[in-house]
Amino acid sequence: MSSRFRLLAIATAALLFVAAAAAQVELRVTWYDDGVEGIVLRDLLDRFEAENPDIRVVVDTVPYATGILQSLPLQLASGEAADMARVTNLGGLSQYFLDMRPFLSDPDYWETNFGPFLDWMRPEGSDAIPGFMTQLTVTGPFINRTLFDQAGVEVPTGDTTWEEWAEVTRAVAAATGTPYAMAMDRTGHRLAGPAISQGAQIFGEDGHATIDDEGMRSMMQLMVDWHADGTMDPEVWIAAGGGYAAANEPFINAQIVLYMSGSWQVGQFNELIGDAFDWEVVPNPCGPAACTGMPGGAALVGIADTDHPEEVAQVMEYLAQEDVMAEFYARTLFIPGHLGLAEAGIDFETDVEPAAQALAVFSSEVPNLHPIAYELQAYPFNFVVFDSIRDRLTQVFVGELTLDEALARAQADIDAVLEEEGER
Amino acid sequence: MAGKTTLKQRTSSLAGLGVQGLYALVMNALGFLMEPLQRLVGQRRMAYMFLLPNLLVFGIFILFPMVLNIYYAMTAGTALYPQDRTFVGTANFERLFTCTDYTNPNTCLEDRFWRAARNTGVFVVFQVAGMVAISLLTAIVLNRKIRGLGFFRSVFFYPVLLSPVVVALIWKWILQREGVLNAVLVSLGLDPVNFLLSGSWAMTWVIIVTIWANMGFYTLILLAGLQSIPAELYDAGAIDGTSTLQSFRHITLPLLMPTMMVVLVLALIRAVQMFDEVFVLTGGGPGSATLLMVQYIYNTGFGTQNPRFGIAAAASVTLGAVLLVATLIQLRIGRSSERHLA
Numbered sequence: 001m002s003s004r005f006r007l008l009a010i011a012t013a014a015l016l017f018v019a020a021a022a023a024q025v026e027l028r029v030t031w032y033d034d035g036v037e038g039i040v041l042r043d044l045l046d047r048f049e050a051e052n053p054d055i056r057v058v059v060d061t062v063p064y065a066t067g068i069l070q071s072l073p074l075q076l077a078s079g080e081a082a083d084m085a086r087v088t089n090l091g092g093l094s095q096y097f098l099d100m101r102p103f104l105s106d107p108d109y110w111e112t113n114f115g116p117f118l119d120w121m122r123p124e125g126s127d128a129i130p131g132f133m134t135q136l137t138v139t140g141p142f143i144n145r146t147l148f149d150q151a152g153v154e155v156p157t158g159d160t161t162w163e164e165w166a167e168v169t170r171a172v173a174a175a176t177g178t179p180y181a182m183a184m185d186r187t188g189h190r191l192a193g194p195a196i197s198q199g200a201q202i203f204g205e206d207g208h209a210t211i212d213d214e215g216m217r218s219m220m221q222l223m224v225d226w227h228a229d230g231t232m233d234p235e236v237w238i239a240a241g242g243g244y245a246a247a248n249e250p251f252i253n254a255q256i257v258l259y260m261s262g263s264w265q266v267g268q269f270n271e272l273i274g275d276a277f278d279w280e281v282v283p284n285p286c287g288p289a290a291c292t293g294m295p296g297g298a299a300l301v302g303i304a305d306t307d308h309p310e311e312v313a314q315v316m317e318y319l320a321q322e323d324v325m326a327e328f329y330a331r332t333l334f335i336p337g338h339l340g341l342a343e344a345g346i347d348f349e350t351d352v353e354p355a356a357q358a359l360a361v362f363s364s365e366v367p368n369l370h371p372i373a374y375e376l377q378a379y380p381f382n383f384v385v386f387d388s389i390r391d392r393l394t395q396v397f398v399g400e401l402t403l404d405e406a407l408a409r410a411q412a413d414i415d416a417v418l419e420e421e422g423e424r
Numbered sequence: 425m426a427g428k429t430t431l432k433q434r435t436s437s438l439a440g441l442g443v444q445g446l447y448a449l450v451m452n453a454l455g456f457l458m459e460p461l462q463r464l465v466g467q468r469r470m471a472y473m474f475l476l477p478n479l480l481v482f483g484i485f486i487l488f489p490m491v492l493n494i495y496y497a498m499t500a501g502t503a504l505y506p507q508d509r510t511f512v513g514t515a516n517f518e519r520l521f522t523c524t525d526y527t528n529p530n531t532c533l534e535d536r537f538w539r540a541a542r543n544t545g546v547f548v549v550f551q552v553a554g555m556v557a558i559s560l561l562t563a564i565v566l567n568r569k570i571r572g573l574g575f576f577r578s579v580f581f582y583p584v585l586l587s588p589v590v591v592a593l594i595w596k597w598i599l600q601r602e603g604v605l606n607a608v609l610v611s612l613g614l615d616p617v618n619f620l621l622s623g624s625w626a627m628t629w630v631i632i633v634t635i636w637a638n639m640g641f642y643t644l645i646l647l648a649g650l651q652s653i654p655a656e657l658y659d660a661g662a663i664d665g666t667s668t669l670q671s672f673r674h675i676t677l678p679l680l681m682p683t684m685m686v687v688l689v690l691a692l693i694r695a696v697q698m699f700d701e702v703f704v705l706t707g708g709g710p711g712s713a714t715l716l717m718v719q720y721i722y723n724t725g726f727g728t729q730n731p732r733f734g735i736a737a738a739a740s741v742t743l744g745a746v747l748l749v750a751t752l753i754q755l756r757i758g759r760s761s762e763r764h765l766a
Contacts, residue, residue: 069729070728073729074504074731089729092729092730234618234621235600235621238709238710238711239600239601239618239706240707240709241706241708241709242719242723242727381730383728383729383730384730387728394709394711395711395712398623398709398710398711398713399711400539400711400712405530409535416732417730420500420501420502420732421501421502
């Protein structure tokens with residue numbers, strides 16, 4: 001009798017387990033990591049799942065270059081993407097994002113705290129709420145302070161031009177036996193800030209990208225010269241092949257003096273450099289027109305093709321809460337993309353002095369960014385601009401094109417895409 | 425004792441009966457399906473019925489995508505689905521072939537297409553020639569009675585078993601600025617060389633790496649060809665006083681020609697389709713020095729945030745056509761040389 005009862009209890013429990021599993025909604029997130037944010041997200045999602053046992057969130061972490069830049073657009077176009085994704089091409093992919101507004105309990109909270117950034121990720125003229133910024137980013141240079149100290153060279157202060165930085169870092173590299181003075185991530189996004197500082201206007205009268213002007217030419221010429229005279233690490237732009245490449249590894253290994261990258265590296269440097277050497281962020285170098293970097297950022301967005309828009313909004317609403325976001329930004333060392341938290345300030349979880357200094361400098365750079373930099377960041381075809389400048393400039397480095405030809409080719413690349421899109 | 429069966433024999437005969445029963449069951453089931461079908465379509469058309477499953481697979485996974493690709497080549501726009509795309513006729517082909525001087529990619533509207541075409545031509549000529557020559561040489565050596573023959577055969581075949589990505593990563597590790605090769609050069613008192621920063625070095629290494637990675641496969645085919653040549657011919661040649669070189673030229677080479685043609689065609693097709701090793705090793709760089717045609721197609725259609733599927737499809741159709749013509753020419757040359765030998 002008792003064994004029959006036990007059997008019945010096991011069967012009932014199994015049935016209940018199967019029924020619960022069947023009722024559970026599984027959501028997938030396509031995610032990439034710059035630092036520890038994947039671990040932090042998982043912690044937060046575990047808490048969400050504990051409070052909402054009917055929803056399970058699976059995070060698929062992919063490489064940024066191949067997973068986010070290359071594969072995700074095709075998955076979105078074919079309707080095969082996950083339910084949510086962390087993206088950086090906000091305007092260009094906005095047509096595929098879910099408008100969560102009908103499913104949100106308090107859309108005003110989103111407008112108040114994410115308003116200006118929502119415009120980056122919603123189609124023109126729309127009031128959609130597709131997601132929130134996991135981080136705001138600002139581009140700028142990191143320097144290896146220890147190398148400066150070893151070389152006995154003063155770190156420049158105040159408005160310093162790119163040419164002056166090149167000269168100073170060359171002196172540091174020569175004195176310390178460092179292989180290269182400078183490096184810049186292989187992307188047009190990183191080059192755009194310095195180009196705007198040199199006077200690049202980026203946009204023509206029709207509101208679309210027109211890049212061939214003196215400012216752009218001047219910055220591209222500097223890059224050509226720096227690659228020709230060995231100032232810049234050629235492994236990044238020349239040897240890295242056709243796509244995006246970062247120079248974080250040579251910087252971490254103290255092989256370059258100045259590294260032009262951005263605020264998203266702070267968390268990683270905090271972890272990987274530790275106290276191996278002193279590093280810090282300096283304000284963006286100047287040109288005749290400005291001293292600007294580029295704004296940017298990544299957003300976690302819902303995908304319009306999801307079968308579970310309500311549950312997606314539920315997850316997003318949980319993650320976008322002020323206290324949850326505060327923890328996320330504090331642990332990841334990301335500049336907050338939440339206006340309320342930006343105003344209140346984040347108590348970043350780091351004891352590493354350079355990380356705190358870097359975040360302070362990057363935050364202070366935000367008001368100094370040039371309006372063209374913001375306009376370019378919001379431009380739906382900005383990736384065409386970034387990619388064509390990057391690839392054509394590399395061809396100049398290896399002698400396949402002259403600078404004039406590269407500028408003409410880059411403009412032709414942009415025009416060809418705009419033509420395909422029916423925009424020009 | 426005679427006439428008595430052991431347990432093992434009984435088990436074996438039971439298993440035999442089981443297999444026979446299963447065979448009869450399967451055959452009956454097939455007969456149950458085939459007999460009404462044969463009555464329906466007639467005996468003569470039954471051959472087509474047997475071909476149908478394979479044709480269906482071929483049609484769905486090869487023919488249909490090919491036709492779809494040709495259609496994409498005649499459309500423009502960024503939409504993914506064919507019904508959403510604008511028909512533009514031959515405009516994409518015209519764009520690809522607009523050049524003032526075909527020998528200078530800078531004068532072409534789609535300069536990267538022509539750079540890729542030129543690079544692919546250089547790569548195919550040197551890689552296929554090198555591949556066939558080295559594979560033949562290796563096969564001849566491995567066909568001799570040498571000590572450790574099995575070991576050497578395995579060693580030469582081993583790279584074929586590696587994933588192309590692994591091959592490329594190994595060689596990247598060897599060739600990079602602070603790689604193994606430069607460490608060796610420095611230890612010998614020489615200056616390090618940035619192998620992947622110079623266009624000519626990068627192309628040279630791409631050719632060497634792809635030969636190293638694939639030669640085992642072709643060596644194996646050529647070895648089989650060599651072993652099928654009757655030893656009596658060499659014996660007869662030896663009696664007639666032929667030298668080693670003469671027997672190679674007048675016995676080995678002619679009789680190996682059909683196998684060589686197979687190797688040539690396969691190596692040519694593989695070289696034109698080359699993508700993975702080069703993509704990981706150099707990414708097509710520096711600049712576009714090692715950008716091959718398949719990577720151009722990939723970059724244009726998939727490796728960008730703003731894909732141009734029409735141009736990518738047109739380039740792919742062009743590549744297919746060139747490959748078809750090259751293969752036909754090669755086969756024709758092969759047949760005529762066979763006839764000549766006969």
